[in-house]
Amino acid sequence: MSGPNELLREARERTPSRRAPGEHMSRSELADAVCAWLWSTTEVKYELDGHYIAKLERGAVRWPGAAYRSGLRSVLGVSTDTDLGFFPPPGTAVTEPDPIPPSSMAGHDDDLVDAGDESIALLSFAEQSNVGELTVEQLHADIERIAQSYLRMPIRPLFEKSRAIRDRAFALLAGNQSPRQSRDLYSAAGWAITLLGWMSVDLGRPDIAEGHTRTAWACAEAADHDVLRGWIRATQHTAAFWQEDFSRAAAYAEDGLRYSAGTARLFLASAASVDLARAGRTDKARDLLDVARTLAVRPADSEPGGVFLCTPERAEGVWADTHLAFGDPRRTAEHADHSVAQFETAPYAVRNSGSERMARLQQAKARLLLGELDGAVEAVEPVLALPPEYRVRPLVHRLAEVAALTAPYLRSPKGRLLRDRIAEFTQQPGLPARLAPPNRQRVTAESP
Template sequence: MPAANDLLRSARERTPSRRAPGEYMSRVELAETVCAWLWETTEVRYELDGHYIAKLERGAVRWPGAAYRSGLRYVLNVASDNELGFLPPPGAPAGELELVPPSTIGFDEEVGLAGDESIALLTFAEESNVGDLTVEQLHADIERISQLYLRTATKPLFERSRAVRDRAFVLLAGRQSPKQSRDLYAAAGWAITLLAWMSVDLGHPEVAESHARTAWACAEAADHNELRGWIRATQHTAAFWQDEFDRAADHAQHGLRYATGTSRLFLTSALAVDLARSGRVAEARAALAAAQEVPCTPSIPELGGPLLCTPERAEGFWADAQLTLGDAKATLVHADRSVARFEARPHALRNPGSERMVRLQQVKAHLTLGELDGAIAALEPVFATSLEYRVRPLIHRMGEVAAMTAPYTRVARARQLRERIREFIYRPDLPGRQLDHRPQPLIAKES
């Protein structure tokens, strides 16, 4: 585990909040203040967020980009990078890539607005118990959206999910039987859960949490346990991508009280990763062993897409847990088996988003084992990802892969790899080009 950056955290905690008198700046407020200052001084919009501040404070990134360092020095009122614990890595290019996901360009306002709308419906969801129309079409729409997820551009699916949510609440304003009311609340809850999941992928996990609270109220009104399980799975995911691993673990553990379908496999597997990331090694190993005993066959009808945990998706979690626990060989075993299962799936049942993330586990395991050629080969299919599917979690993982190539910076193929990752993140308009990943000896003096 990297050493925490106590200097940065201390600087933040001695900086008064501009929003809450008597308190210090939160990570989110610090990130937003830096972005505001950068906009005022450069007229360039940056995507710094609380998640990245958390990475800096954990010491996962020791040398952020020049613009971020400048903004942090200004807001935290220090004269040098050293005062914030920032040190350039010796002999390596300065800084991890600053992550600006192309998939969110021009869509931030709509994502935030949808979250605000779900908050506004929270009171209604908690209090209303009326309605009178059939929900068969609403549930069919939800199933279709879920199955198309990550195989169709996110924006139209986001808008369709919001339309299902709104239609369900309109119907609930009428009169209906108690069973119809529960069905309508379930439809609304599933639609809002999909909105929450999409919000995470679009780089707004904090908005996802707003959706999830209203979705939970709907699940309570519908008394729907599997919906409760997937809501907790979604909340786990939102917390995970904010580096709040203990909170993610809490959500996973609470969701297991309700999970009856493949959400149980998802939550048990995700819990192993959360515990490993939190440094709770013994608990993580126990959770990993438990996850591998959970039945993989759905026992109830499942929506599909992000709301279905197949064996290959679960094994991707196991690979992530093993890598965090320091066992790169076991990581590669799980990741290779997961990718093989994904490739064997019929196209209509394949989850390409999860598959890409597992391929990045393959890449990280190869790099950890010193196998640059294997890493390059495993990364090739990810480079083919179309712009509309380059969601924020994928971009974050690509940045982590770039950081892991630092030990190979004297190797020409590694420098090519870093440049191609940069193009993937920043220049998706460039034509793709393949790297030469034929087996070659790693020679430290290669230039």
């Protein structure tokens, strides 16, 4: 059978999105859901992504592996492979349903990764051309994995991998490709460089991030890629914001609204409201906040996810920051509480750990301003337990703001303990900070 696999596409479009209410599942969301199901079922990590789902829907692959077929049947709610347009090659003996193969490589993760990397490196040679479809797909799949792993894994190896993707894409661009392949390579390079820019901000060098994003923008122009343009503007906003240049940050965010598609639009409208509020332009900040609240969230297929995905809970954490700039700690607490509650129930595949931590610190600041020391301690505790490799510069900066708000509470043991643990976190990042006194006795908060 040849031609597009309409049965699979129709099954996906019948399945409600778990990320965007009222919408159907995107290809990347379906891939994430299958991987999550396989992990929960087999405790084996699979690397299915939206690009492979696209190949299945195009009919390029009519008989995926048994594990993928099992996961797709489960997520899409069908009982047989034929319901999804999957037919075995002639002469293949099949039993229904196909079992998920058990892992026979337990304890050999490094060998598996090395072998996968070696095979990836041979793609261009195997396709007998400067660049082929599989090579480009692998670059984009690597970008998705990095974006979705960000702040769940140490930054350094992800930074090096992003730089390698950037260099690989430009090396391929030096050869001969079709115009479409060139656009895809520029897109891959642009996403990789944007990742380098975002990481540079988190590593404390927003000035270097701006150099990355200028080159990323040139790539987005060459690729004519609006979703990438939107997230580059979001990164430029972030770099300017952490240099406390709020007017320039707002200009980047507002300009990004001209280009952005997918969830970048929600992030940019929310971010612009914070920038304008901090710059003292309260009326316009409220206008942008109203715009953000009315936007429907629909991820674009080309959004890598992770740091390049703005879910409702991520946006609401930003809105909490806007209300803090307005001087309204009660509304700050409402939005931050709701944001954290949503993060805690979100599927692992779309749970943005970095944004969740920032929302918890907005909770803490609001609680301190409202006179609720115990609530502030509860909000900060998960952040102070972070291992050193996740203590990025913006998080440390926000914790310093929390520490500054503890001044009215320093007559109480718990207030002093909170301040001291934050100081331990920020000044000695090699040591985990915990909100428990050394003798393990409970400390009762006193009135400030």
